[in-house]
Amino acid sequence: MNYDQLKFNIDAYRQTGEILAAAQFLVHQFNLDDENFAGFGFRDELKKNSILLTANGEIGELQEVMIPRNLFDFDLDLVLNMLAHEMLHVRQKSPKMMILDKNEREWQAYYEMLFHTNFPQIPELSDYYKNFFGEKALIYYGRMGEGSALQLKYAEQKLDVEKLLQEIKNKTT
Incomplete structure (x- = not known):
């Protein structure tokens, strides 16, 4: 899927309020998934020009990545890098890696x-x-x-x- 199609799909998810589904779509499209990933949830937004994602869960247990509802108001390259950052945390906290x-x-x-x-x-x-x-x-x-x-x-x-x-x-x- 090319970049324009990707953005088109993300915009379609945004318009219907399916932010969690859009994030899951990107995880799938960019092969970021991991068996230690429990899914996405919402966290409070910081500011309109600030973004924070977190991987929540105890080390050795499934991780839920918390995202703000305004995640897709930001540059898609930044969003993808932030998702990759958190998905690496999901792996790091897995029973296989357990980076303490x-x-x-x-x-x-x-x-x-x-x-x-x-x-x-x-x-x-x-x-x-x-x-x-x-x-x-x-x-x-x-x-x-x-x-x-x-x-x-x-x-x-x-x-x-x-x-x-x-x-x-x-x-x-």
């Missing part, structure tokens, strides 16, 4: 948004969002603890993120 450290989970999910190593079918973000999410990734990297085993585990990926951020900065100067 929140900083590690967030690092992996933000790295995914930048480099699409788990979900290569997800479209690339604009440089603005790459910069924003790259900075968020580095915050979680820092929270792992200076010189910790986790920081050492992700040291190469940190260099990838820093290089990407520098490339974006060089484009704007």
Whole structure:
């Protein structure tokens, strides 16, 4: 399905108020589903220009991804990346993976948004969002603890993120 058809289908879901079905449609279309995924639910909207999704559930149990009703008021590439971020959390919290450290989970999910190593079918973000999410990734990297085993585990990926951020900065100067 091409991008225009995809947007057409999402708009049709929006017009009939089927926001949860639209999100499920994208999970299916982009092969993001996981056996640890319980489905979607609604969360409160933050602001008109702000978006937050969460994967809710205890580690080792099924996860429900909570989305705002205004999810599809945002750029579709951003929405797809946010869904991929949360669907990675669904996997991370599964009995198979059980990644206990929140900083590690967030690092992996933000790295995914930048480099699409788990979900290569997800479209690339604009440089603005790459910069924003790259900075968020580095915050979680820092929270792992200076010189910790986790920081050492992700040291190469940190260099990838820093290089990407520098490339974006060089484009704007």
